[in-house]
Amino acid sequence: MSFWEKLKHAFNVGGEAENLTEREEDLLDKLADGIVRRGMGTPAILFLESFRPLSFIGSQVMVFLKPFIDAMFPSTVYDEFIKIFEKRPGIRRLIELIEEKMGAR
Numbered sequence: 001m002s003f004w005e006k007l008k009h010a011f012n013v014g015g016e017a018e019n020l021t022e023r024e025e026d027l028l029d030k031l032a033d034g035i036v037r038r039g040m041g042t043p044a045i046l047f048l049e050s051f052r053p054l055s056f057i058g059s060q061v062m063v064f065l066k067p068f069i070d071a072m073f074p075s076t077v078y079d080e081f082i083k084i085f086e087k088r089p090g091i092r093r094l095i096e097l098i099e100e101k102m103g104a105r
Helices: 003-008 022-037 041-072 077-086 088-104
Strands: none
Touching: 022 041, 022 077, 022 088, 041 077, 041 088, 077 088
């Protein structure tokens, strides 16, 4: 393999094969519905688009904040959102759902 062929894939971190489960799709759908119902679709899309390259780091920040969140809201849904945002398609799918719901209104 030549140097240029290796360089083509030097920054490939994979993850595109990670698909969301049906449960994760349902959670994202409920989240998108809540965002659009509150009229926050456009600001949410702007935030998520700027945050998308850092989604894994953001999910790790969510892990760091988990003890504080658990003290206020004991919930397993938070853990599921952490797993969703660790996957590359997570934020992209949330943006798509928000856009679909905004177009339907």
